[in-house]
Amino acid sequence: MSELTDLFAREFPVWHMIVRGSVVYWFLFLVFRFVLRRDVGSMGVADLLFVVLVADAASNAMQGEYRSINDGLVLLSTLIGWNFALDWLSFRSPAIARFLEPLPEVLVRHGRVNRKALKREMITMEELEAKLREEGVERIEEVRAARLESDGRLSVLKKRRR
Known part of the structure; x- marks a missing residue:
């Protein structure tokens, strides 16, 4: 019985x-949001962060590094709480949504490449052209607008054919 009690003791x-969960969550969130670049076609920053942190916290709890299931559950609950709170706040407040997720970046407008935006996002012409081909675009001149969305996907609007 003592072993079972030890399993759930904090x-x-x-x-x-x-505090530990919150500090790690916010540190990694800010690094992912402001330091690391968005990869074209990648998972959303908050999604990736959440998956990594939950996997790590769950792993530690299951392997016994906390020596207590309750410690792992408290940490997991903290991470889930922050993730839910940020989703809820960004749904309720456009200002918070803009802070949490970057605005879409226009990479191509009216067939012209925005080289400053490519440089800022560290996207090569080869990467852009490859993503445009995936969208059925053979030549950049066919693009009315191509935007790098906040989740890393490229959205493309083609020019109308006359």
Whole structure:
């Protein structure tokens, strides 16, 4: 019975796990949002961050590094809480949504490449051309607008044929 009790006993105070989870979440969120570039066609930043943190926290809880299931559950609950809170806040507030997710970046407008935007996002012409081909565009001149969306996908509007 003592072993079962030890399995659920908390090694750290609840507030300690909440602070640790929150600090790691916000640090990684800010790094992903402002330092790392968006990859064309990649997963959303918040999605990737959430999956990585939850996997790590769950792994530690299951492997016994916390020595307590409750410590792992507190940390997982903290991460889930932040993820839910940010989704809820961004749904309720356009200002918060703009902070949490970058605005779409126009890469091509009326058949002309925005080289400053490509440089800012560190996207090569080869990458752009490959993504345009995936969208059925053979030549850049066919594009009315191509935007790098906040989740890393490229949305393309073709010019109308006359």
